[in-house]
Structures are given as structure tokens and as C-alpha cells.
Amino acid sequence: MRGDENRIAWMFVAPALALYALFVMVPLCQSFWFSLFDWNGYSQDMKFTGMRNYAALLRDGVFWGSLWRNIFLLAASLVVQLPIAIILAALLAGPVRFARVLRAGLFAPMILPTVIVALLWIFIYDPVDGLLNGLLGGIGLQSLRRGWLGEATTALPAVTVAVCWRYTGFHMILFAAGIVNIPAETYEAAELDGASAFARFIHVTLPGLYPVIRVSALLSVVGSMKYFDLNYLMPSGGAPDRATELVATYMYREGINADRWGYGCAIAVALCALTLATGGIKLWLDRRRSQPAGV
Amino acid sequence: MARPSSVTAGGRLTAHLLLFAFFVLAVFPMVWMTFTGMKTREEFTRSIWAPPGGLRLDSFRAILSEPGFRRYYVNNAIVTLGAIALTLAVSAPAAFALGCLRFRGEKTVSIVIVAGLILPVHVTLIPLLKLLGGIGLYDTLSGLIMVHAAFSIPVSVVILRAFFHEIPPAIPDAARVDGCSTIQILLHIMLPLARPALFTVGVFLFVNIWNEFVFALTFLTSPEKKTLPLGLMEFAESHGTDVVSSCAAMTLGAAPLMIVYFLAQKHIVRGLTAGAVSG
Numbered sequence A: 001m002r003g004d005e006n007r008i009a010w011m012f013v014a015p016a017l018a019l020y021a022l023f024v025m026v027p028l029c030q031s032f033w034f035s036l037f038d039w040n041g042y043s044q045d046m047k048f049t050g051m052r053n054y055a056a057l058l059r060d061g062v063f064w065g066s067l068w069r070n071i072f073l074l075a076a077s078l079v080v081q082l083p084i085a086i087i088l089a090a091l092l093a094g095p096v097r098f099a100r101v102l103r104a105g106l107f108a109p110m111i112l113p114t115v116i117v118a119l120l121w122i123f124i125y126d127p128v129d130g131l132l133n134g135l136l137g138g139i140g141l142q143s144l145r146r147g148w149l150g151e152a153t154t155a156l157p158a159v160t161v162a163v164c165w166r167y168t169g170f171h172m173i174l175f176a177a178g179i180v181n182i183p184a185e186t187y188e189a190a191e192l193d194g195a196s197a198f199a200r201f202i203h204v205t206l207p208g209l210y211p212v213i214r215v216s217a218l219l220s221v222v223g224s225m226k227y228f229d230l231n232y233l234m235p236s237g238g239a240p241d242r243a244t245e246l247v248a249t250y251m252y253r254e255g256i257n258a259d260r261w262g263y264g265c266a267i268a269v270a271l272c273a274l275t276l277a278t279g280g281i282k283l284w285l286d287r288r289r290s291q292p293a294g295v
Numbered sequence B: 001m002a003r004p005s006s007v008t009a010g011g012r013l014t015a016h017l018l019l020f021a022f023f024v025l026a027v028f029p030m031v032w033m034t035f036t037g038m039k040t041r042e043e044f045t046r047s048i049w050a051p052p053g054g055l056r057l058d059s060f061r062a063i064l065s066e067p068g069f070r071r072y073y074v075n076n077a078i079v080t081l082g083a084i085a086l087t088l089a090v091s092a093p094a095a096f097a098l099g100c101l102r103f104r105g106e107k108t109v110s111i112v113i114v115a116g117l118i119l120p121v122h123v124t125l126i127p128l129l130k131l132l133g134g135i136g137l138y139d140t141l142s143g144l145i146m147v148h149a150a151f152s153i154p155v156s157v158v159i160l161r162a163f164f165h166e167i168p169p170a171i172p173d174a175a176r177v178d179g180c181s182t183i184q185i186l187l188h189i190m191l192p193l194a195r196p197a198l199f200t201v202g203v204f205l206f207v208n209i210w211n212e213f214v215f216a217l218t219f220l221t222s223p224e225k226k227t228l229p230l231g232l233m234e235f236a237e238s239h240g241t242d243v244v245s246s247c248a249a250m251t252l253g254a255a256p257l258m259i260v261y262f263l264a265q266k267h268i269v270r271g272l273t274a275g276a277v278s279g
Helices: A003-035 A052-058 A061-093 A099-111 A113-124 A130-138 A152-180 A184-192 A197-225 A229-233 A246-255 A259-291 B010-039 B041-046 B057-062 B068-101 B104-115 B121-134 B142-164 B170-177 B180-193 B195-210 B214-219 B229-236 B245-263 B265-278
Strands: none
Touching: A003 A152, A003 A259, A003 B041, A003 B068, A003 B104, A003 B180, A052 A259, A061 A099, A061 A152, A061 A197, A061 A246, A061 A259, A061 B142, A099 A113, A099 B010, A113 A130, A113 A152, A113 A229, A113 A246, A113 B229, A113 B245, A152 A184, A152 A197, A152 A229, A152 B010, A152 B195, A152 B229, A152 B265, A184 A197, A184 B180, A197 A259, A197 B068, A197 B265, A229 A259, A229 B229, A246 A259, A246 B142, A259 B041, B010 B057, B010 B229, B041 B180, B041 B245, B068 B142, B068 B180, B068 B195, B068 B229, B104 B142, B104 B245, B121 B195, B121 B214, B142 B195, B142 B214, B170 B180, B170 B195, B180 B195, B195 B265, B229 B245, B245 B265
């Protein structure tokens, strides 16, 4: 019977494992292997160069610049997206009219394909008939009008705003679910003690949401390190000096668009390591912080 | 959901104003896109803000009459449904084995699959390009389906395994006593019970694969193979300055999922969050 169960279980696992191995695990290992070569993809001639791609990467200013932009995106997600999401979730949990409609609308950007999000925000930021410039002109701030995606200083913040626009509603939903799980008695007790709505938010909602905040923060941290879509799509050749380049988009441009497969794979491996490392650091910080408190 | 309601009138007003402001911020670009698609070119040149003069669907009709554009929908549907079917077909038995059976190497299999949850997909793109070229699946919808399915296995297995694990062992045990084989238990007892979990996974995969961009961009080149997101990008590029047509195309591109979202909001939201949190 034992051996039988063993055999059947493997039969059940095998198809998934085969597909997963062929298209995920093997390519992952190949990325490490290819990163040791100087290779353009087409030619038969793969020149083994050992760690030379990695040495080049460490001296590559574009790579460090891209990494820095990932950190900017990470900071923006933590400082902009999460607080707004928490506040929206807390407000929606209160006595609000049309809460369902508001919730549905706030989450809706998550349903759009990133390609549409990118195109929409390109129209918003258009230097000539963009909505943003139109709005600024309309309220008498003509001096602030500019080609938002075309200038090195504004391109990255502009794309980051679009990223926040898409994902804030998602975090809001996570927090809304977290608030529902906070026992109603805690709120009632705080209310009996005469706590104002704001005090209840600070002393009941926020601590009660702590576990969800952790999950959200982890998703943001890992998500920001490997982010690609809008930073690749939105500049559409407009932004100067790789103003919105991230590690993943740099990997794509080097490896796929410019056919430098060896170097592209080295960037890919660095991306993988960075994602795992930031995720790991985040989890380690969580654990360290929670141990003394015994949460 | 009876939250305490001792909120001052001012507080309540502020809450409504804030929520409404963010609601407008979230929804306005989409409404603007839809309205712009209904405008005439003259109306758009006169004002980018003004609503259209009427419910004009000419731009939409013109785009839908292009066979190329309709092809994008068909391709997208083939890829999305194909990938979901393949994912569930391989993930459900695997999740059942991992959740309910005991076997040698169980831990290793489980760790290897769960590791896929945090892996950035971009790491594998270059070798995948070579692999698909090598087995003749580059620039084919079936190749794209397999890649999507492979990358969907970790999330699906994790969600389904948790569900199978919750099913009391007495249920499969009773069936075994009645003479059911393990395969029959999976097909006739566990899978019907797991319908809600399969549905959640399906919804998560549907939204993600329907909207997916990077894999399609990398592994497809022929115009007639392109998926909807790629097609929309192409359309916008070739209609560069024609904002009205681009907006009409974008509205059409967003429409299927938006309609589903308004009909089954709860399921979509639950599916998306369940998938992302497990991953």
C-alpha cells in the first residue's frame, strides 16, 4: 500500500513538475550558466569569460543607476502607496455612503492591462495636449507645464505616480480585509473610553493591521525590485538618459533588444539575487522586530 | 460589519470628500478614455476635456471591423483559456498529492515549487527564448500557453494544496473503503469539492494572463499572433497622433475584463488578492 501511494503520488506530481522544470527551473539555471559567456545569441561561438560579465556589471554605471531607481520605486511604494491605501481602507470601513461603488472604482485600475495604463498616462503627461498640462494651465500654473516624460528630472517621478495609481487600490483591498478581521469589541471598548475616530484609527486600526502591513510591505518590496512594465512602456523612446530604467528593463534592453545574451543573463542573475536579498532582509527585519515584543 | 459610528459630522464630511477625491483620481482617466473614444476629431481638437456630443460609436465600429484587431481578441482568448486549462490540469493532481498523500521527496518537491512564487520571471527570459526557438515553439500561441502555464503552477499548487489539506481525511478514506482508487477519489470526490478553490485560481490566472505583457512581447513577433496588450501597443504606435482612435481601441481592449469586473466584482477582487498574497 505504501509503495503504491508513493507511486501514484509521483504520477500526480510528475506532469506539473515536468512542465515547471522545463520552462522555469532549467531556464533559471541556464541564466547562471550563460552569464559566464560572451555571447550574442545567434552565433555558435560562445566565449567563456568566467566572472568577467559580473566584473563589468559592478563597474557599469547604468546598472547602478537602474538599481537606484528600483530603490526609489520601493521607497515610493512604501511611503506613498501603503499609507494612502491604509487611510482609504479605514475610511471605507466607516459609515460611508456608496462604499461599494467607491471600493469598486478605487480597485478598478488593477483590472487594466499595463499597456493601457501606460498609454493613458502618456496622454496625461503629453507635453502639448496632455491632461496634466491642461489642468495646470487651467488653474493658472502655466509655469509648471512641461513634457513630463521627456525630461530627465520628471520622468521617473511621473512613471512612479502611474505605478502607484495602478497598485494602491490593490493594497487598499488587503487592508480592508484586515480591518474586517479586527474584533468589533476592540473598537467598542475604545469608543466607551471616549476615543475619537482618529484616536481609534491610531490605537486600534493601525496595530490591528500590523500583520497585513507586513504582507503588503513584503509584496511592495519584492514587487518594486523586479518591476518592469510601466517603466519599460511609458518612456516609449522619450525619456533621456535612461531616466526610468530599472534593473529588469535594463536586462531586457541589453539581453533581448541588443542581443547581448551573456551580459543580459548576468543582469538577470543580479536581479534574481537582489529580489531574494531584499525579500530576505525584509523578512529578517520583521522577525527581529517581532521577537522581543512577542507578537 | 457594524463599525462604531461615533464620528463627528465634520469627520464624516472629510471622509467622504477624501474618498471621493481618490475615487475620481482612480476612475477619471478611464472615463476620459471612453469619452474621448466617442468624440469626433473636431470635438477633440476643440477641447480635450469636454464630454462627447453624443453616444457616437463610429470609432469603435471602425476598429472592430478590422480583422486584425478582432484577431487580437481571439489570440488573447486562446492563450488565456489554454493556459488556465493546462495549469489546472497539471496543478490539481499535484496539489492533491502534496496536500493529501504521503510520498518520498514530498518536501523537496514542495520547496522547489514554492520557490517559484518569488522568482522574478525576467530572469528566465533569455534562456526561454533560446529554448522555445530550439523546440520550434517560438512565435507560437502554444509556446506562450506553456510558458504561462509553467509560471502559474506555483500559485495554483499553493492555493489548491491548502484547500485539499483542509478537507477532512475521513472523506477520501471512506471512499477508499468503498473501493475507490486514488484517481477516482481525485476525480469524483476531491475535485468537485475543490470547485471554489479552482474557481479562485482560475479568476486570478484569467486576469493576469489576459493582461500579461512581457512574455507575449518576448515570445511573439508575427502580427497575426499578437495578443490584445501587444495589439493595443501596436495600434497606438501606428495611430500615433490620432488620440481619438487610440482611446477607442484602448476602451475596447479594456472592455471585456471591465464588464466581467462589474458583473462579478467580488470574485475578481477575491481571486486577485488570494493569488497575490499566496505569492
